[in-house]
Amino acid sequence: xxxxxxxxxxxxxxxxxxxxxxxxxxxxxxxxxxxxxxxxxxxxxxxxxxxxxxxxxxxxxxxxxxxxxxxxxxxxxxxxxxxxxxxxxxxxxxxxxxxxxxxxxxxxxxxxxxxxxxxxxxxxxxxxxxxxxxxxxxxxxxxxxxxxxxxxxxxxxxxxxxxxxxxxxxxxxxxxxxxxxxxxxxxxxxxxxxxxxxxxxxxxxxxxxxxxxxxxxxxxxxxxxxxxxxxxxxxxxxxxxxxxxxxxxxxxxxxxxxxxxxxxxxxxxxxxxxxxxxxxxxxxxxxxxxxxxxxxxxxxxxxxxxxxxxxxx
Numbered sequence: 001x002x003x004x005x006x007x008x009x010x011x012x013x014x015x016x017x018x019x020x021x022x023x024x025x026x027x028x029x030x031x032x033x034x035x036x037x038x039x040x041x042x043x044x045x046x047x048x049x050x051x052x053x054x055x056x057x058x059x060x061x062x063x064x065x066x067x068x069x070x071x072x073x074x075x076x077x078x079x080x081x082x083x084x085x086x087x088x089x090x091x092x093x094x095x096x097x098x099x100x101x102x103x104x105x106x107x108x109x110x111x112x113x114x115x116x117x118x119x120x121x122x123x124x125x126x127x128x129x130x131x132x133x134x135x136x137x138x139x140x141x142x143x144x145x146x147x148x149x150x151x152x153x154x155x156x157x158x159x160x161x162x163x164x165x166x167x168x169x170x171x172x173x174x175x176x177x178x179x180x181x182x183x184x185x186x187x188x189x190x191x192x193x194x195x196x197x198x199x200x201x202x203x204x205x206x207x208x209x210x211x212x213x214x215x216x217x218x219x220x221x222x223x224x225x226x227x228x229x230x231x232x233x234x235x236x237x238x239x240x241x242x243x244x245x246x247x248x249x250x251x252x253x254x255x256x257x258x259x260x261x262x263x264x265x266x267x268x269x270x271x272x273x274x275x276x277x278x279x280x281x282x283x284x285x286x287x288x289x290x291x292x293x294x295x296x297x298x299x300x301x302x303x304x305x306x307x308x309x310x311x312x313x
Contacts, residue, residue: 017042018149019124022132025153028105029184031133034153035102036060038131039067043096055096065094068101072108079113086120089128099128106132107139114141121147173259180257196236199229203237204263207244210307211270219303227296231288234299238283241306244268245276275309 021038023031040059043066058064068088070081085101093099103109109117121144124130132148134140156164158179165175168185174193178185181196206222209215226233243255248268255261268276282302287293 017129019128020121020130020132020148022106022134022137022145022148022150023153024134024137024150025155026135027153027155028133028135030156031135031153032104035104035131035133036062039064039100039102042098042100042129043067045096064096066096066099068099070101070103072105075108076110077103077106077108077113079110079116082109082113082116086116089120089124089130093127097127100131101128102131102133104133106134106144107136109140109144114144118143118147176259180259199233199236200240200257200260203233203240204260204267207240207267208263211267211310214311216304216307219307220300223299223303224296226286226299227290227294231286234283234286234295237299237302238280240264240267241276241280241283244271245273245280248273248276271306271310275306279303279306 023034025031036059040056043059043064044053044055046053046055055064059067062069068085070077070085073081082103085103089099089101091099103117120128121130130148132144137145137150161179162175165178165185166172170178170185175185177183177197178193181193183192183196202225203222206218209218226237239256240260243257243261243264244267246268247255247261247265248271255264257264279302282305283299286298287295289295
């Protein structure tokens, strides 16, 4: 049984639905979607819930009077929001037979907020259901987890993520790259995709310039840039090197960055596959910040080893 089918089965029997349910998995946006669907299902007065139902439409738009949606404000979920939710849950439903309080990204509950929530999770009452989502359950206090029924939600396949991006109005190429970079199509930061593509272009341009000039200088400049940048840049370098190793051997259909498969194939043609694989693995082992190791020197080593493998003959 799929995770979605299991949740549907749970929601179909509200009388048996847990007082506190935690949805846990690596895809934060998918967890929010499933939490929204569950809330709509629990609040629906009919036997055949769906988007055509007025109650469901309002719940999916977060406008239902018996639904409270709590998300982080800044870097934390504030205790006063949890207290509001507890007060909300203690009241009688306006139009549904129950109330639902959803806490998304529950790993960002502050200590005071988590403590305030404990008793209500344990004894939510007859009219209230809590739904929590988290992509990092290990960051939550064990006391919170122990009071919830936990439903693991696996990540969507790449094809599902691409389809989801198209459904939200993205072009085929944008949906493809949003899936590649694990960017939520509904993100309120529209420049994320542009920024990710710019990082990728920078890395590919440096590798290409070094190939054409037979010079180490573009790689040294790239290492300096990666040393200053956040860890996502280093992971991207590793992905592109791994793609080059695969594409260079003629298996372009399995590369991660499909929209630049031609560029990674060209790189793969000029470097030994073993050297590219070794460099990709080493790139993933970069220090997380300069307090724990010199990041620039680390990437210089990765790229210098690759350069030497190319020109060792």
